[in-house]
Amino acid sequence: MQTNILLINCPDQSGLVFKVTNILYNKYDLNIISNGEFVERNFNHFFMRTEFSGAFDREQLLKELYAVLPANVEISLTDQKKKDIVLLATKEHHCLSDLLIRHAFNELNANVRCVISNYNVLEDLTQKFGIPFHHISHEGMNREAHEAAVLETVQRYTPDFVVLAKYMRILSGEFVSHFSNRIVNIHHSFLPAFVGANPYAQAYERGVKIIGATAHFVNNDLDQGPIIAQNVIPVDHTHSAREMAQAGRDVEKNVLAKSLRLVLNERVFVYRNKTIIFE
Template structure:
């Protein structure tokens, strides 16, 4: 009976580029009677690496044998993943700003973003009522009187209760320690209110105003040990001019920030993001 259960999964492959890869991969999918619903691929000519994302439909009861055959088929140094298409779980860390958090709560609640928000963790109480109005657990963890490591241990303990697929920093505004980041490699996504790599760190709108920029924007990126230097997932921008104050830039920038964050999260949840050194590939 298990053989007859139809499912949909996403096949992701990263490997050294060689001739005939697509033909070989599609042939083995046909062998296992996987119907390819969608397929995208990209070859990085500078690194000679091949990236492929395929949406498959079929019976995956024998996927271990499928993996063994892929091992034989693909070049040495290949990586491949068969991802379930289901509702993913996130935990959100937030400070006092509501725009990114509120956008994610609304989109999750009304099906615009296929994600379950398991909990919201904050070092401030300000947004508790907003979170509770969506029947999502709100966890307040104070900073006062605690070292950074003690406070992060409390965060880790809370995250562990929910076992999320990803952790989203929706304007959390605190730098996380290397010890914390090592627990969640490539699992923490941040929204930064500038077009990175420009205006790293705090008060980027003030930095932008001081330089008289004519474009402001936001960047969603993976979090690494280097501040605001993780691989960029999504960016967007709007045009401004000399008449805009810092307050004008912040107000307009909020819309860009929330849109970039939700778009980037959607790309991650649908398994479209590939790491490629210091860059990302989106398929």
């Protein structure tokens, strides 16, 4: 039987969990498979993620939930169907190839609709997996014209999410506005440290003892969007910046894959400039 996912966030008040589960179980006899709740104490805000199965009338269920919850509640009710995603890449293959392999073996809850790149370096790799590849060169075009061409191609596929698999171009606020909290980026450092370009060179110069990677949603501030997942590995003074970059690639692809598992399975709430994660 199909599983449905209910996401609720609203100002906290007494009895919210009871109100929701009472409707699901007592009124609709739905089977609650899992349930998670969290209250952000600083802002007294409530978050709830519930997986359930059973037959129900969607519009009626939503109507009853809105009737018992605070007036400014946000409710999302989805099934577990695969999301459509578009991948943007430049030249580095490690994140893209990892996602394409996971997709080929049905390890992503997603349909990879296409890959878009400003270079053709990764075209042969992409086509080995039967995925459409669009080479939209930035050469001879100003940034605005190139981005408009990329946006037009992305929108042709109407994706649920856009994934920047080492796409090494900064997106404008205009582009980002079309996909609010729906662009996932992998950044090759442990944010908020070492933002921008050449983070491994920055890390080397500072003599860091750990390096890491951060997956985050993209917003108008460079590398400052809500963080989804992070991880680190140890390094020491014997590692050059090049060796740090090589070691970091495995971290990057694993962190990106983890972030997509969370996002594609409706386990992430975005609140202010942070995320609430139900793993």
